[in-house]
Amino acid sequence: ATDLRLSHQWSTSDIRHKVAQMVADEVAAADVDLSIRIFPSGSLFKAREQYTPLTRGQLDMTVLPLSYAGGQHQEYNLTLMPGLVKNHDHAARLIHSPFMAELEKILNDDDVMTLVPGYLAGGFVGKDKCITKPEDVSGLQIRAAGKAFEEMLSGAGASIASMASSEIYNAMQTGVLQATNTSSSSFVSYRIYEQAACYTPAGDVALWFMYQPLLINKTTFEDLDDAQKEALLQASEKAEAWYLEQAKLEDAASAQVFEEKGVEIAKMSEEDFEAWRKLAAETSYKVFVTEVPDGQKLLDLALQVE
Amino acid sequence: MSGTAPATPLTAAAAAATALPRRDASHPFLRFAATLSRACGVLAALMIVASILVTCQMILVRFVLNGSTTWQTEFVIYMMIGATLIGLPYVQLLRGHVNVDLLPIALPRRLRLGLAFVTLGAAFAVIGLLMFYGAELWHVAWARNWTSETVWRVPLWIPYLAMPLGFGLYLVQIAADLFAVASGRETPFGLPEKP
Amino acid sequence: MDPLLLGLIVALATVFVLFSGIPVAVGLLTVSALFLLAFDGLRSLSLMPEILFGKLNDFALLSIPMFIIMGAAISSTRAGADLYEALERWLTRVPGGLVVSNLGACALFAAMSGSSPATCAAIGKMGIPEMRRRGYPDGVAAGSIAAGGTLGILIPPSVTMIVYGIATETSIGRLFLAGVLPGVMLVGLFMAWSIFSTWRSGNMAVLGQRSYPWRARLEILPRVLPFLAIIAGVLYAMYGGVATPSETAAVGALLCVVIAVVIYRMWSIGAIWVVLRDSTRESVMILFIIGAAGVFSYMLSSLFITQSIAGWIAELEANRWVIMLCVNLFLLVAGFFLPPVAVILMAAPILMPIIEGAGFDPYWFAVVLTINMEIGLISPPVGLNLYVINGIAPDIPLGTILKGSLPFVACMVLGIVILALFPGLATWLPTLVMGAA
Ligand code: NA
Ligand code: NA
Numbered sequence: 001a002t003d004l005r006l007s008h009q010w011s012t013s014d015i016r017h018k019v020a021q022m023v024a025d026e027v028a029a030a031d032v033d034l035s036i037r038i039f040p041s042g043s044l045f046k047a048r049e050q051y052t053p054l055t056r057g058q059l060d061m062t063v064l065p066l067s068y069a070g071g072q073h074q075e076y077n078l079t080l081m082p083g084l085v086k087n088h089d090h091a092a093r094l095i096h097s098p099f100m101a102e103l104e105k106i107l108n109d110d111d112v113m114t115l116v117p118g119y120l121a122g123g124f125v126g127k128d129k130c131i132t133k134p135e136d137v138s139g140l141q142i143r144a145a146g147k148a149f150e151e152m153l154s155g156a157g158a159s160i161a162s163m164a165s166s167e168i169y170n171a172m173q174t175g176v177l178q179a180t181n182t183s184s185s186s187f188v189s190y191r192i193y194e195q196a197a198c199y200t201p202a203g204d205v206a207l208w209f210m211y212q213p214l215l216i217n218k219t220t221f222e223d224l225d226d227a228q229k230e231a232l233l234q235a236s237e238k239a240e241a242w243y244l245e246q247a248k249l250e251d252a253a254s255a256q257v258f259e260e261k262g263v264e265i266a267k268m269s270e271e272d273f274e275a276w277r278k279l280a281a282e283t284s285y286k287v288f289v290t291e292v293p294d295g296q297k298l299l300d301l302a303l304q305v306e
Numbered sequence: 307m308s309g310t311a312p313a314t315p316l317t318a319a320a321a322a323a324t325a326l327p328r329r330d331a332s333h334p335f336l337r338f339a340a341t342l343s344r345a346c347g348v349l350a351a352l353m354i355v356a357s358i359l360v361t362c363q364m365i366l367v368r369f370v371l372n373g374s375t376t377w378q379t380e381f382v383i384y385m386m387i388g389a390t391l392i393g394l395p396y397v398q399l400l401r402g403h404v405n406v407d408l409l410p411i412a413l414p415r416r417l418r419l420g421l422a423f424v425t426l427g428a429a430f431a432v433i434g435l436l437m438f439y440g441a442e443l444w445h446v447a448w449a450r451n452w453t454s455e456t457v458w459r460v461p462l463w464i465p466y467l468a469m470p471l472g473f474g475l476y477l478v479q480i481a482a483d484l485f486a487v488a489s490g491r492e493t494p495f496g497l498p499e500k501p
Numbered sequence: 502m503d504p505l506l507l508g509l510i511v512a513l514a515t516v517f518v519l520f521s522g523i524p525v526a527v528g529l530l531t532v533s534a535l536f537l538l539a540f541d542g543l544r545s546l547s548l549m550p551e552i553l554f555g556k557l558n559d560f561a562l563l564s565i566p567m568f569i570i571m572g573a574a575i576s577s578t579r580a581g582a583d584l585y586e587a588l589e590r591w592l593t594r595v596p597g598g599l600v601v602s603n604l605g606a607c608a609l610f611a612a613m614s615g616s617s618p619a620t621c622a623a624i625g626k627m628g629i630p631e632m633r634r635r636g637y638p639d640g641v642a643a644g645s646i647a648a649g650g651t652l653g654i655l656i657p658p659s660v661t662m663i664v665y666g667i668a669t670e671t672s673i674g675r676l677f678l679a680g681v682l683p684g685v686m687l688v689g690l691f692m693a694w695s696i697f698s699t700w701r702s703g704n705m706a707v708l709g710q711r712s713y714p715w716r717a718r719l720e721i722l723p724r725v726l727p728f729l730a731i732i733a734g735v736l737y738a739m740y741g742g743v744a745t746p747s748e749t750a751a752v753g754a755l756l757c758v759v760i761a762v763v764i765y766r767m768w769s770i771g772a773i774w775v776v777l778r779d780s781t782r783e784s785v786m787i788l789f790i791i792g793a794a795g796v797f798s799y800m801l802s803s804l805f806i807t808q809s810i811a812g813w814i815a816e817l818e819a820n821r822w823v824i825m826l827c828v829n830l831f832l833l834v835a836g837f838f839l840p841p842v843a844v845i846l847m848a849a850p851i852l853m854p855i856i857e858g859a860g861f862d863p864y865w866f867a868v869v870l871t872i873n874m875e876i877g878l879i880s881p882p883v884g885l886n887l888y889v890i891n892g893i894a895p896d897i898p899l900g901t902i903l904k905g906s907l908p909f910v911a912c913m914v915l916g917i918v919i920l921a922l923f924p925g926l927a928t929w930l931p932t933l934v935m936g937a938a
Contacts, residue, residue, distance in 0.1 A: 005803075043802050043850070048455070049555040058544050071455040071462065141368060150376065150457050160374040162456065164560055167745045170674050173935065175742030176368070194936060291459075350785060351777040354566050358758075361563065361751035365744045379560050386566070387557045390792065393785035402782040403524030403789070404840050408882050410522040425523040432531045440550035469550050495522050 002224065004216075006061035007039045009047035014185060015246050016063045019116055019214060019239050026235030027228075034228040036061065054217055055110040061216045063116075066103075067146060073106050074292040079211035080146040082284055083277035084302055086205055088248045091119035099301040113221060115236040116214035118243035121202035121251055122183035123268075127172055130198035130266035131179055134279050140178040143168060148284035149181060149208070152276070155283035169195060181208055184254035193261040200266045201255040205273040214239070327401045330491040339482030340399055346475055347396030353389035357382045377458040384465040391472025395479035401496055410495045419487070422494030426484045433473050433480060440469030502540075504809035511536060511806060515847075525843050526786075526793035533793075533800040540804055549796050556795030557788060560747055561667050566784035567750030568615025568658045571731075573780045574757040575613060576623030577772065578765035583724040584609055585627045590713040590721055599635055600645050600695040603628040607649030608688045611656035612732055613757070615663070615750075616783065617878050621650025621889045629894050639897045641698060644879075644905025647886045648691055648912070651875035654841060656684035658735070658750065661841045661874055664791065665867050668849035673746045674739065678931040679864040680871065683920060687872070690912040698908065727760045740934070787842050794846030801850065811854040821859040822921075825869075828852060829917065832870060836877025840885065844874060868927040869917055876913050879906040 006024070010016050017040050024036035039045075045053060045062075051069040053059040067080035078084065078099075085091045094100060095117040104114060122145070124131040131137055138157035144150045150160045161177055165186065171177040172195035180192070184202060193199070202208065214236070221229065259265055289295040331337045364378035397403055410418050446452070448463035486492040493499055511532065518528045530549070537545040575581065588602035588609075606624045614620045625646040632642035654661045657677030666673040734756055739749040758776070761767045767776075801807045814824065835844045856866050878886045881903060890902050920926055 037805070039802065043807070044799065045552075046555050046558075049551065052551065053548060056544070058548055068455060071453045071459070072450065077455075139372065141372065147455060147457050154374060158374075159368065159372055160376050160457075161368055162376055162379045163745060166561075166670060166672075167747075170672060170935075171745055174740060174745075176745060347778065347781060351774075351781045354570075354781060354784065355777070357563055358567065358570070358751045358754050361748055362755050365738075365748055365752065369743050382563055383558055383560050386562055386788070387554060389566070389781070390557055390785055390788040393781055394789060397782050397785045397789075398524075400782050402786050403526060404786055405522050405524045405528075406519050406838055406883055407522045408838075409520045421521060425521050428531050429523060429527045432527060432534050435534060435546065436530070436550045436553070439547045440554075442547070443551055466554070469554060473550075 002034045002228065004034070004036045004060040004220065005039065005044065006036050006063075006214075007042075007044040007050055007059055008063040009042045009050075010040060010063075011189065012040050014189070015120070015243070015250060016212060018246070019118070019243050020061075020063050022239045022242060023116065023214065023232070023235045026238060027231050030227075030231035030235070032225075032227045032231045034224065034231065054215060055112055057111070057217045057219055059217070060220045061115070061214065063212060063214045065210050065212045067210065070147065073110075074288070074295070075103060075106055075298055077146075077148055077288060077292075078298060078302055079103070080209075081148045081288070081302075082152045082207050082280040083273065085119060085121075085209035086273070087202075088119065088121065088244065090305070091121075091209055091247075092244055094302065094305045095119070097301070097305045099298065099305060102298060102301060107215070108218060111218045112215050113218045114213045115216050115232065116239045116243060117211070118213060118240065118247060119209045119211050120183050120185065120247050121206045122181060122187070122208035122210070123202050123206060123251075123254075124179060124181045124200040124208075125172075125187060125192055125196040125263075126198045126200075127175070127178045127195060128197050130200060130264060132200055132266050132268045133272040133275050137179060141176065142179040142181070143171070143177050144180070145182040145186075145208070146210070148280075148288065151284040151287050152280045155279055165190070168192065172196070183208070183210060184251045188254050188257050193258045193263050196258070196263050198264040198266050199255065199258040200268055201258070202251040203267055205268055205270060206251070207268070207273065207276050327496060329399065330486050332491060333485070333489070336482050336486055336491070339395075339478050342475060343395040343399040343479045346392050346394075346472075347399070350389040350393030350396060353385045353392070357385045357389075360385070376456065380454060380456055380458055380460060384460070384468075387465060388468045388472075391468040392475070394472050394476040398476060398479045398483070405495075407495055407497065410497060415499070418494045418497070422487050423484070426480060426487065430477060430480050430484065433476050437470055437473035437477060440466070440473055444470050504805045505813055507540070507804055508801075508806040508810055511801065511804075519839070525839065526789040529790070529793040529797040529843070529847075533796045536804065537800050545803060548799070552796050552799050553792040556792045559667060561663065561673065562747075562788060562791065564658070564663050564673070564747045564750035565615070565660050565787055566780060567754040568660055568663075569619065569783050569787075570754040570776065570780040571658070571750075571757040572610075572614025572616055572619030572623065572653070573776045573783075574754070574761040574767075575610070575731075576619055576626075577776050578761045578767055580727065580761075580765060581606070581610060581623035582627040583721070584728055585624055585631075587721040587725045590718045599628075599632050600637060600641060600699065601692050603632065603645055604649045604688055604691050604695065607646065608652050608656060608684065609728065611652040611684065613658075613728065613735075613753075614653050615658045615660040617651050617653035617875070618885050618889045620653035621646060621886045622893065624649065625890060625893045629890070633894075637699075638702070638905075639894075640901050640905030641695070642905070643890045643894060643897050643902040644907070644909055645691065645695055647879045647884075647890050647902060647906045648875075648909030649688075650886045650889070651878045651913075652684055652687060654878075655680045655687065655868070655871050655875060657681065658753070659871070660787065661845060661871055662867060663747075664787075664842050664845050665849065665870065667791075668846055669853050669863060669867075671863050671867070672935070675864055675931040675935055676867050677739075677746070678934055679868050679927045681930055682926045683868045683872070683916065686919065686926060687875075687913065687916050690916055691909055694908050694912055727764050731756050731760065790840070790843050791846060794843060797847060798850045807850050810851050811858070814855050815858050821861070824855065824859050825861065825921070828855070829869065829873060832873040833876060836874050837880050838883050839877075840883070841871075841874035841877065844877070845870065862924065862928055864931055865920070865924045865927040869920055872913050872917050872920075876910050879903075879910065 048068050050062045066076045070077040134156040140158050141161050142158045143161050364375045367373045368375050444466040447466045452462040453459040515532050585606040588605045592602040610620045629642050662676040666676050735753045738744045738752045
C-alpha cells in the first residue's frame with residue numbers, strides 16, 4: 001500500500017482542507033491501494049516551510065499559496081499580484097492559460113506538479129472607514145498580505161506595518177492597524193468583523209486573488225502505478241470544479257457574516273478597480289519586471305487572458 | 307533529594323546570586339575554545355541589544371511618525387535566530403543549558419565518568435548532524451539565490467549562515483568539554499567529587 | 502508499528518535520555534534524530550536544522566529575552582530592596598508582617614519580570630536575610646520566597662505564557678490577562694497560610710510588633726515610582742494601541758535598562774554586561790529548547806503519535822474531569838523533572854486537542870498548566886527556585902527549604918481546585934478587556 005502525506009496550514013473546517021479531504025476520500029473510494037494522510041493546521045510543517053520539503057520529496061503533497069515560495073522563484077509572485085485577476089471566472093480561465101503553463105514548467109523543474117489548481121479572493125477591511133479606491137488608504141497603517149500588495153498600497157500613500165497574521169486582530173483592536181487585506185475566509189476565521197467598521201468583499205470585481213493549488217511531488221507521483229495515478233487525477237479533476245464553486249460562495253458568505261455583525265459592506269466599482277490596476281502597473285508590476293528576468297514576458301502572458 | 311548543590315547555574319537570576327562556573331584553562335585548546343565561545347556570547351548579546359533598539363525604532367516610526375515599517379520585523383527575527391544559534395557555545399561554556407542531573411549524581415565516580423563520555427559524545431554527534439545539514443541548506447540558499455518573500459528580499463544565505471556557524475562553534479566547545487573531562491581537568495558534569 | 506505503542510517507546514526513551522544529564526534541548530534532538538532515522542529514514546533527518554530554524558522564525562519569540570532582561574535589569578539594582586522596604590513599612594500592622602510584605606513584593610516584581618527565578622532572586626536577596634534576622638524560621642523565610650517567586654510566570658508578563666501562546670496559537674495578550682486574577686488569588690492563599698503558620702507558632706506578637714511612623718511610610722513612596730512607571734508604560738503600550746504584545750516587551754526591556762542606568766546609577770559597562778550576559782544565557786537556553794522541542798514535535802507528528810494519542814483519549818469517552826485530573830497529574834510529574842518551557846512545548850501538541858475536545862477553555866487551561874509548572878519550580882528534583890534560594894542562602898539546607906515550601910505547594914493545589922470550581926477567575930478579565938474569545 002502507498003501512503004502519502006499531505007500537509008497544510010488550515011483548520012479542518014476550511015475550504016482548502018475540504019479540497020484535500022475530497023481528493024483523499026475519492027482516492028480511498030477508488031480502492032487502488034493508495035491512501036492520503038492529511039496533517040492539517042500546520043501540525044507537520046509550518047505554513048511557509050512546506051515548499052522546500054515538497055521539492056525534495058520529504059513531503060508528498062500540500063495545499064499552498066504559491067507566492068509563499070516567491071523567495072525561491074520570483075515568478076511565483078505573479079500569483080498574488082493586485083489586479084491581475086478580476087473575478088473568479090477570469091481566474092478559472094487564467095488557470096488553463098499559457099501563463100499558468102509557464103509556471104507549471106518552473107514547478108516541474110523543482111520536481112513538483114499541480115493536482116488541483118484554484119484561486120481564492122479576498123477584500124479590504126477598515127477600522128474606521130470603507131476602503132474601495134486608492135485615495136482611501138492614504139495615511140493609514142495597513143497590513144497587506146503579500147509583497148506586491150505592499151508595494152501598491154505604499155504607492156497609494158499608506159504606511160505598511162508588517163506583522164504575523166495572528167496579531168492582526170489584536171493590532172486592529174488597539175489601533176496599531178487601521179486597515180488590512182487578506183482572503184475572505186481568513187477574515188472570518190480571525191473574527192476581524194469584531195474590530196472592523198467597514199468590509200469591502202470580493203464581488204463582481206476584486207483586487208486580491210491568491211493562487212492556492214494542491215501540489216504533489218512529481219517523483220512521488222510518477223512512482224505510483226497507473227491505476228493510482230488515474231484515481232488521483234480523476235479525484236483532482238472533481239475537486240477542481242468543487243474548489244471553484246466554493247471559492248465563489250466563500251466571498252458572499254464572508255460578506256454575510258460581516259453584515260450580520262453590523263459591519264458596513266462597501267462595494268468596489270469597475271472604475272475603482274481600474275484606478276487600483278493603474279496604480280499597480282506603476283508600482284508592483286514595475287518592481288516585478290525589474291526584479292525578474294523574463295518578467296515582462298510572463299506578465300504580458302497573464303495580462304493577455306481575457 | 308540529594309544534598310548536592312547542582313553544578314548547573316540553572317538560570318540567569320540564579321547565577322546573579324551564585325558565581326560563574328569555574329572552567330579549567332590549563333591547556334591551550336581549552337583556552338582557545340573558551341575565548342571563541344566568549345566572543346560568541348558577546349555577539350549574541352549584541353544581537354539581542356540590536357533587537358531591542360530596532361523594535362523600539364519600529365514602534366517610534368509607526369506610532370509617532372505614522373511611517374512604513376517593512377523591514378524591522380524580519381530583521382528582529384533573524385537577530386533572535388542568530389543570537390540563539392551563535393549563543394549556543396557560550397551557554398555551554400557557562401554550563402547554562404539546563405539539564406536533569408539525577409542519574410549522574412546517583413552514580414559512582416567511574417560510571418559517572420562513562421556517562422559523561424556518552425552524553426558529550428551524543429551531543430557531539432547530534433550537533434554535528436545539525437551542522438552538516440545546516441551547511442547543506444545554507445549552500446543551497448546561496449547557490450540558488452533564495453531570498454525572503456518580503457519587500458526587503460533578504461538573501462536567505464545570510465540568516466541561514468547562523469546554522470553551520472552556530473552549530474560548528476558549539477561543536478568546538480563540546481569537544482573542549484570532552485577533552486577537559488578525558489584529561490581529568492574537569493569533573494564529569496562539573497559535579498563536585500564525592501569525598 | 503502501532504503509533505500508540507511507538508508513543509510509549511518514545512516516552513520511555515525520552516525519559517531515559519533526559520535523565521542522563523544531557524542538556525534538555527540536546528536530549529530532545531537526540532531522541533528525535535534516533536526515531537526519525539529508524540522510522541522515517543535519512544530524508545527526514547536532513548530536515549532537522551530547517552525545522553529548528555523554522556520554529557525560531559517567529560516574531561513573538563522576541564518577547565522572551567525582552568521580559569527576561571526586564572527582570573534581570575531591575576534585580577541587579579537596589580530596586581528590589583526599595584520595593585520590599587516600602588511594602589514592609591506599609592504592611593507591618595498586618596499579622597505576619599514581614600512575610601506578608603515579602604509575598605506582596607514578589608507579586609509586584611512578578612508584574613515586571615517574565616521569569617520565576619528572577620523574581621525569586623530579586624526579592625530573596627533582601628527578604629530572606631531580613632526575615633531570618635527577625636526570627637522567622639528558616640523554612641518559612643526560604644519557602645515563602647521560593648513560592649512567591651513562582652508567581653513570575655503566572656502574573657503577566659510571563660515567558661511560559663508566551664511559549665504556550667506560540668505552541669497553541671492562542672492570543673498572548675489574552676493569556677496575560679487570564680493570569681492576573683489567579684495570580685492575585687495565589688498571593689492571597691500564600692499570605693493566608695503565612696499568617697496562619699505565624700499565629701500557630703505563637704510568634705504573632707513578636708513578629709508583628711515593629712511599626713513605622715507615617716513619615717517613614719511616605720518617605721519611601723517615591724522610590725517605588727520607577728516600578729509603577731514601568732508597569733504603567735508597558736500596560737499603556739500593550740493595551741493603548743502603541744504596539745503589539747511582542748513589541749511591547751522590547752519597550753519594557755529598554756525602559757528597565759534605562760531606569761537601572763539613570764535612576765539606580767548602573768553606569769559601569771561591567772554592570773550592564775552582567776545583566777546582558779545573564780539574560781543572554783537564560784534566553785538562549787530557552788530558545789534552544791523551543792527550537793529542539795519543535796523538532797521533537799515534528800517527529801511525534803510525523804510518526805503519527807500525537808494524533809493517535811489524542812484520538813485514543815477521545816475514544817475513551819471518560820468524564821471530562823477525570824481527563825483533567827489525569828492531565829494535571831501528568832503535568833505535575835513532568836514538572837518535577839523538566840523546566841516549564843520544555844513541558845509546555847512537549848505536551849501542548851498532544852494535550853490541546855484533548856483539552857478542547859473535552860470542552861475546556863484554552864485560556865483557563867493555560868492558567869492551570871502554569872500553576873502546575875509553578876509547583877514544579879519548587880519541587881525536587883529539578884526545582885529551579887529551590888536552587889536560587891540555595892544560592893542566596895547557602896547555609897539553609899535544601900531539605901529545610903523544601904519543607905518550608907511544601908505548604909505553598911498545597912496552596913497551589915488548592916488554587917487549581919478553586920479554578921476548577923470557578924473558571925471565571927481566569928476567563929472573566931480577558932473577556933472584559935478583549936471581548937469573547
Ligand atoms: Na511575570
Ligand atoms: Na521540580
